[in-house]
């Protein structure tokens with residue numbers, strides 16, 4: 001997986017490559033999909049959601065330019081795989097999942113596998129996690145129609161955010177934001193496909 005899917009496509013960051021080598025992806029997919037765990041594709045994880053393709057996980061991780069002391073927020077825990085990859089690289093990972101069943105199963109899985117620097121919360125990630133902010137890096141793993149304002153506010157100066165955002169032509173692009181002196185720099189990266197970012201109507 002690392003050679004043919006990541007190195008061959010230009011993933012270079014040593015800490016990302018090491019983390020992708022270490023995290024057992026087969027432990028994050030349903031038993032019936034275990035044999036496909038290292039395939040070059042996204043896979044179903046139940047509740048209509050998916051675990052992203054390995055290349056996309058690596059690309060988004062590399063894009064955040066992470067350092068060991070970083071405090072990171074992920075929106076869209078899903079299986080917990082991306083959170084585990086982040087947890088191998090940084091000091092602390094906070095991750096929010098809107099589907100209760102997925103939030104609790106990811107929490108159990110991450111606890112069982114010993115990722116004790118990951119904290120999982122069930123809720124609507126639109127609001128971020130103000131009590132744990134500010135963050136050095138934020139990763140959103142569901143395709144959003146707009147960039148949630150609270151997430152921008154919770155980014156440190158010097159912080160990076162990567163988020164798939166829908167354009168007006170039915171496409172979705174990975175966007176990287178970098179906050180410097182309170183200003184946001186926007187870089188449009190790759191076209192991608194993601195499950196949609198949803199909202200919890202009860203929280204309004």
Ligand code: SAH
Nearest residue numbers: 076078079081082097098125141142197198
């Ligand atoms: N990062 C995951 C894959 C995520 S799929 C992994 O490594 O397995 C996207 C996830 O985002 C889904 O589980 C979906 O339920 C969740 N999601 C969608 N909208 C959300 C929101 N507003 N807040 C939190 N999670 C959300």
